[in-house]
Amino acid sequence: MTEPETDEITTEQPEEIISQAPARSAATVMAIAEAIIFVSDEPITSKTLGEIIGEDKQTVQAAVEELQKEYEERSGGLQIREIAGGWQLATRTEYHEEIRKFLKTRPSAKLSLAALETLSVIAYKQPVTVPEILEIRGVQSASAIKTLLEKRLIVTKGHKETVGRPMQYGTSKDFLIQFGLNDLSDLPSIEDFEDLTITALDQQ
Amino acid sequence: MEPQQQLEQFVFDFNKEQPQIVAGSSDELKIKLGEFAGPLDLLLYLIKQEQANIFDIPIAKITDEYLKYVKLMKSLDIAVAADFVVMAATLIEIKSKMLLPRDPAAASDAEEFEDPRKELVDQLLEYEKFKSAAQMLYERSTVEQAVFKRGTIESDDNNAEISATVFDLLTVFQKIVLRHKEEVLLEIEREEISLADMIKALRKRIFAELELNLLTFFEEFHTRRELVTAFIAVLEIVRTEEVKLVQRATFGDIFLKKVEPASS
Numbered sequence: 001m002t003e004p005e006t007d008e009i010t011t012e013q014p015e016e017i018i019s020q021a022p023a024r025s026a027a028t029v030m031a032i033a034e035a036i037i038f039v040s041d042e043p044i045t046s047k048t049l050g051e052i053i054g055e056d057k058q059t060v061q062a063a064v065e066e067l068q069k070e071y072e073e074r075s076g077g078l079q080i081r082e083i084a085g086g087w088q089l090a091t092r093t094e095y096h097e098e099i100r101k102f103l104k105t106r107p108s109a110k111l112s113l114a115a116l117e118t119l120s121v122i123a124y125k126q127p128v129t130v131p132e133i134l135e136i137r138g139v140q141s142a143s144a145i146k147t148l149l150e151k152r153l154i155v156t157k158g159h160k161e162t163v164g165r166p167m168q169y170g171t172s173k174d175f176l177i178q179f180g181l182n183d184l185s186d187l188p189s190i191e192d193f194e195d196l197t198i199t200a201l202d203q204q
Numbered sequence: 205m206e207p208q209q210q211l212e213q214f215v216f217d218f219n220k221e222q223p224q225i226v227a228g229s230s231d232e233l234k235i236k237l238g239e240f241a242g243p244l245d246l247l248l249y250l251i252k253q254e255q256a257n258i259f260d261i262p263i264a265k266i267t268d269e270y271l272k273y274v275k276l277m278k279s280l281d282i283a284v285a286a287d288f289v290v291m292a293a294t295l296i297e298i299k300s301k302m303l304l305p306r307d308p309a310a311a312s313d314a315e316e317f318e319d320p321r322k323e324l325v326d327q328l329l330e331y332e333k334f335k336s337a338a339q340m341l342y343e344r345s346t347v348e349q350a351v352f353k354r355g356t357i358e359s360d361d362n363n364a365e366i367s368a369t370v371f372d373l374l375t376v377f378q379k380i381v382l383r384h385k386e387e388v389l390l391e392i393e394r395e396e397i398s399l400a401d402m403i404k405a406l407r408k409r410i411f412a413e414l415e416l417n418l419l420t421f422f423e424e425f426h427t428r429r430e431l432v433t434a435f436i437a438v439l440e441i442v443r444t445e446e447v448k449l450v451q452r453a454t455f456g457d458i459f460l461k462k463v464e465p466a467s468s
Contacts, residue, residue, distance in 0.1 A: 038354065081351075088353060096350035107349045113241045113338070120337035136334055138327065139242030139287040179341060180348040193336040194329070 029055055029063040033087075037064070043086030043177065084176035085183055111147070118144035119153060123175070124190045127157040127168035145169065153178065243291035244331040246273060251328075258328060261321055263302055267295040298324060372451065373418070376458055377435050380422040384431070396429060402437040406460075410447055416460040418449075 046061040068080040159165040240246040301320035
């Protein structure tokens with residue numbers, strides 16, 4: 001993709017142009033990024049967007065952030081979110097009732113308390129083995145782990161090199177997507193819950 | 205949803221908190237009781253019910269309540285999970301330890317005296333953190349369910365890289381075996397290849413060619429024995445996670461592909 005105007009400008013300002021002239025205007029980059037985010041099934045990273053558009057990652061990142069701001073300011077029915085390390089176009093939470101009415105769907109089955117607890121231990125302690133989960137929860141978690149594996153919320157992370165080589169588990173990309181997280185650091189620190197716990201119990 | 209009379213003798217109010225005994229059938233009871241995610245969950249519930257301080261658990265009282273609950277589960281024909289029984293034993297042990305007078309010779313210094321409840325309290329506090337985290341995850345998923353993404357746009361790539369299952373593998377395998385049956389065999393005695401050698405050879409080929417059509421691979425073998433060895437080698441190599449199975453189109457050929465080192 002050679003840009004015809006490159007040659008023209010080169011004659012005027014040679015030094016600047018050698019270090020890659022912006023091939024497209026910022027508005028065009030935003031528009032293309034928006035279009036691709038729209039057709040993408042999964043959250044799409046700035047890196048991938050950059051490769052397609054032919055711009056570096058930072059340019060695209062800035063463009064999408066600008067786009068995100070535009071969506072915010074417009075307060076329309078859609079939003080651009082950063083999920084699982086990528087960008088995603090989605091509806092705003094406020095309109096879920098009307099959307100459900102149209103789609104005629106109900107919220108999908110929730111995870112059981114046991115599955116949620118197991119998931120929270122795995123999310124915070126990964127990679128973690130079954131005996132380690134048992135230690136924290138005080139109860140066998142085999143069926144919860146099976147459910148989480150079936151729902152692809154967790155994945156196996158190889159064996160732990162210890163007696164019996166137990167399988168280790170960690171959370172998956174689907175986990176990030178289903179819980180609306182950009183990455184694991186989006187989770188509040190587990191120590192924050194500790195404070196909550198103690199104050200809650202002390203007040204009794 | 206009629207309240208069950210026999211339950212009223214128990215101190216805890218099941219209708220107030222999350223775990224509830226609702227209907228008559230013992231199946232449903234099991235589900236509702238199951239909402240205590242484990243013995244620690246039940247214990248925390250009882251401690252809160254008693255409005256007790258977690259750092260100073262009235263162990264005798266809580267043990268009694270706990271045992272009553274386990275008895276209730278039994279009387280309702282619910283299989284009491286082994287972990288609940290283990291906790292009951294732990295509680296009784298702590299209770300008896302606390303009844304025993306302290307050995308004056310062993311711990312003259314009050315500071316050195318370890319509260320028999322300490323380990324349990326630590327465990328409860330640790331558990332409660334993750335219980336709160338579970339609550340947070342629950343809230344997050346609820347919010348997330350109110351957000352909708354665009355549906356899938358049809359494209360050829362939508363089906364790419366469907367992980368093939370063991371059943372897909374077996375189907376391929378059966379195909380090959382069938383094909384062999386049809387051939388007139390003129391078997392020549394030859395050296396059998398061991399599984400270890402087969403795996404080694406297979407790994408070498410996948411790493412060299414990056415991608416290997418399973419069908420082509422199986423076709424290279426002529427005896428049933430070799431085929432079985434090859435099949436086990438495929439299962440083994442996939443299990444060890446160096447290689448994955450890829451099926452690009454529904455009913456399409458299955459490929460063995462080298463896994464790129466995970467970037468995560």
